[in-house]
């Protein structure tokens with residue numbers, strides 16, 4: 001679907017050459033939500049702009065749905081951008097046009113007849129949940145609603161690829177989640193492939209299938225999101241994961257916990273890509289008639305799996321402990337004894 005092969009982008013300024021993208025090799029599969037994460041200056045914006053020809057590579061090739069972007073003429077690129085569309089952090093709406101007129105704009109440029117445009121705009125407005133707002137101006141909308149207009153506009157020409165440039169960075173956490181949910185929905189209903197760039201691991205965790213981590217223009221790590229969380233390799237990935245989990249609190253409290261439950265066995269359950277949605281903990285506790293206290297925990301959800309940990313205090317004998325350890329293991333949950 002998308003193939004980035006040995007791509008570098010060097011900006012030549014008066015005083016220096018800046019390597020914004022450094023020998024990057026990436027593939028994105030059809031139907032995937034692929035994330036690129038990195039701190040400011042890592043090269044994310046430059047990389048995503050290479051995908052629709054807003055930048056041309058200094059070296060290497062970028063191929064999107066069969067077309068090598070750097071070989072295309074301006075006219076071909078303009079047409080291609082209807083199929084590889086983009087949404088932006090600051091929405092980039094036309095302020096003197098209403099919601100409906102903003103969404104209609106790319107259709108006008110593509111020469112779609114008025115009647116077809118109106119039907120398509122109405123459909124898009126429904127799709128992004130903006131019914132009743134057709135005649136409002138962008139200044140009359142909340143940030144989340146503005147981004148919904150941006151999404152509807154980007155979808156008007158039925159793209160194959162949607163590029164998202166920090167699309168939720170200007171939004172509050174709740175609105176961010178709503179917009180992310182909308183992106184997941186439209187990926188499925190419209191057979192889209194999404195490439196998004198972000199500096200927030202939360203965004204990657206919530207909706208991406210795979211992600212690449214960038215630093216100094218290079219991709220330092222790439223893989224399924226759950227693997228990046230379970231087993232981050234590079235320092236920068238570890239920092240992103242740690243910021244998202246922020247799970248240090250239990251170590252501080254463990255001594256107090258032991259004092260509070262002197263006769264209990266304290267165990268740590270680790271969920272590593274646990275696929276089951278069934279409440280496995282309560283199931284095991286019920287089946288073995290155990291007494292349990294949940295002490296602390298941090299379970300996070302990726303778009304498919306759970307990961308994280310839970311500390312619990314149990315009144316349990318050794319034999320049952322061994323049995324439930326096996327039971328949890330069958331559900332991809334690891335049980336470790338912290339204190340007995």
Ligand SMILES: Nc1ncnc2c1ncn2[C@@H]1O[C@H](COP(=O)(O)OP(=O)(O)OP(=O)(O)O)[C@@H](O)[C@H]1O
Nearest residue numbers: 011013018020038039040041042043044045046047
């Ligand atoms: N047009 C340009 N001319 C010169 N240097 C540029 C240009 N665009 C980007 N750069 C430089 O390339 C490097 C990567 O920038 P880029 O904007 O791609 O990073 P980023 O990860 O998207 O960061 P941010 O999140 O802050 O936008 C930076 O050092 C930046 O200053």
